[in-house]
Amino acid sequence: MAVRMKDIARDLGVSTVTVSKAIRNHSDISPKTRGRVLRRIKELNYQPNLAARTLVTGRTYAIGLIVPDLVHPFFSEVAKALARVLRERDYGLLISSSEEDPALERDEIERLLARRVDALIIASTQRTAESFRRIREEGVPYVLIDRRFDGLTAPFVGVQDEEVGELATQHLIDMGCRRIAHIRGPEISPALGRMAGWRRALSRNRRAAPPAYIVSSRSSDDAGDNGGRDAMQRLLKLKPLPDGVFCYNDPIAIGALRAVLERGLRVPEDIAIVGCGNILHSAFLRVPLTSIDQDSAGIGEKAAEMALSMIETKKPSAKPKTILLHPTLIVRDSTRRE
């Protein structure tokens, strides 16, 4: 059916070993022989059989990616950047979506391990670090992205979460806000980090961070705008009213925005709002939203590079590296005061 090494070897009157070495630039082969081999390969459009190679070398030249939700722009941007880097290095990318379900995520990990991927990259929805033990057991390199876990020293690529909160809060302060509230997210590392950053920016500026100024949004996913609206309505009952709000993410910020407008207040004049994620294009919104960009492409690139280097060096997790990228403030109308 397809062309095999054997065919090339026969055509050229050499052995398959010679062909194999020529393909992989083995120093054994004379330039002349290599040239003949490569030419014939081109002519026949020969493609080595990966399965056969995998069987011998144990490497699949494929990396697995597991994300909570492929439709979320953050994760699809990560996936896109990842795919780009892997393409350059001739690796394949197997993607699966855990649908924010920890059990399904464990399933997918097993599946990808069964496929013998060379490395795994995971944006985990787990509550505990348990499932990563399995991966380590199999000796497969893995990189966590976006969310990390207490007590698990694993290779990680993400953004400086505290800096996110500081950047947003400092910006509100710079815009003249005096009472800055926070609508926080769930009990996962990015949410906790951002909240800590909010607190730090306030204390550095000798501002109060009263407990009443922190409210939780009951949902932070796609339906987060409802959660954000509820949360903002609770903030709107406080006296004195906050005049600036840092929201855990953009959907929540949108909900908050809606609540403020419904109450007859103005954004940003009465209350300024900052989101996070930078996922919503300004032209689409009633009030274009100031947000914090998390450099999702950068996260994808770094994660890919880290995974590849772990594969190459074969050093499992001697000293797990952590890469934290810096977030960027994107100023739009929701905070722009003269």
Next chain:
Amino acid sequence: MAVRMKDIARDLGVSTVTVSKAIRNHSDISPKTRGRVLRRIKELNYQPNLAARTLVTGRTYAIGLIVPDLVHPFFSEVAKALARVLRERDYGLLISSSEEDPALERDEIERLLARRVDALIIASTQRTAESFRRIREEGVPYVLIDRRFDGLTAPFVGVQDEEVGELATQHLIDMGCRRIAHIRGPEISPALGRMAGWRRALSRNRRAAPPAYIVSSRSSDDAGDNGGRDAMQRLLKLKPLPDGVFCYNDPIAIGALRAVLERGLRVPEDIAIVGCGNILHSAFLRVPLTSIDQDSAGIGEKAAEMALSMIETKKPSAKPKTILLHPTLIVRDSTRRE
């Protein structure tokens, strides 16, 4: 390193052949033997080596997906649905993004063919049907989605494009619009179909479809809102002004919306607007946008099923099937007149 069939066989005092057959539910094996084999497999958490199996059977149990842009919600929803179906059938999904670049797309096709995927699913950015010849040459089943080509009878899953245009236009007519314009997309099948639907709905209602009422948006991708704004500004120079506009997609519709509001006109009272794609949540927008839903999840599912059935039946493209799903109108404020 990992457990092999040989280990199971030795433990149980049977041959590897027996184990192999037991795993695959071959009718040869006695229930008792099968039971013993399966139990031992559980105990050792044995996972068959896919590469070895692939080498013999020629099947990789992986399907390749190529999309123009993974970040576009339409394609990520397709990918998500695809992944779900394939997971149930124990297939892997290799994803790559062609970045809307025909040359890159051809590259990716070669890559995935070299990986010997069992089938390919492609939302193509090609101008011609040339590259599909290569796939057919390799005897690999493939399914096109979203965009198709004149003169190429290939398996296809998409939406009834004409129906999209008709649904949108009929809705505008039902809302009392009398002069309905269209902002069209590029020279690809969905854009042409939607335009044809617009024309058909008008003619069925004995309305005029003057050429001046069709304008092109210079971009239809993520930056489509600028293109939509430009196009709408051109429509706003016409006399009489249109009082309804069907836009090729949602980003264009958003741009059109902006142009109308900037001109001091009201939506939907002065001009009603319909988009397509249903990608923008209503709560985010200045005026929530009426749109046509394309059932992206359905497209993903059907494409997966079609690819799987082509793999199973081994019938290449005897009679290429075409599946056209029905679009759905989602009414929101941008057209809601009393």
Next chain:
DNA sequence: TTGAAAGCGGTACCAA
């Protein structure tokens, strides 16, 4: 610099 032989971990065929 080249190649013969062994083997990676399974499956297919056919005989027992």
Next chain:
DNA sequence: TTGGTACCGCTTTCAA
């Protein structure tokens, strides 16, 4: 119902 044997296409080892 079970299993011996050949073989899938490639890489590795070691001898020539």
